[in-house]
Amino acid sequence: MVVALNARAAIGGCAIAAFLFSGCGPRIATAGFWYDDSAFALPAHAAEKLGGLLTDDELQTIKTISRAEVERAFAGFRIRISDDHASFWRVAVVPSLPRRGPLPNAGESMPLGFLGGSGGVSFDLVALKAIQYAPEGASRPTMIDGIGRGIGRVAVHEFGHQILSTGLVHNPDDENSYEYPSPDRAAQYYGELHWTAARPLLEQKLR
Helix, strand or coil, X not given: XXXXXXXXXXXXXXXXXXXXXXXXXXXXXXXXXXXXXXXXXXXHHHHHHHCCCCCHXXXXXXXXXXXXXXXXXXXXXXXXEECCCCCCXXXXXXXXXXXXXXXXXXXEEEECHHHCEEEEEEHHHHHHHHHHCCCCCCCHHHHHHHHHHHHHHHHHHHHHHHHHHHHCCCCCCCCCECCCCCCCCCXXXXXXXXCCXXXXXXXXXXX
């Protein structure tokens, strides 16, 4: 799920890197996670299965849950999660991502090494998959929660790529891991995820 974004990320990254590595003493790394200013809506068939369009309150619930998922994944690491667009590592939730291959992407990132990184999460694709993988007879609130968890966990995966650059190795053998290479599974939305081989690497990088 790692692809090139655009060169503007590198420009901002240079200034951020200069800030992070200047001065006296270590600084806590920052990861920015936010929703852009676009209108967010479900694909028509997803809205039909959900039982109608998202309300403003439901969208706020999704935002709150997704942010909590990012914070939970990095709890215990020396990193601060914020909505600062100038953070060293950055992931923005957008309505959809451009297709860059035969299949649409749920998330994408440009790791920039000591310059940080920039990435995005596709709201519509993640929401569609969360509804698709909902348990039989799941209530509307259950699916709303699943969308929030799914978005947050895709963001976590993208942050992993940015923080570790080429060091984040996908783990196709554990569907309950953040390193699993695809969000096309029920655990992404309704299970409990954990780090596997990436944990010691993150601990070393974020110490």
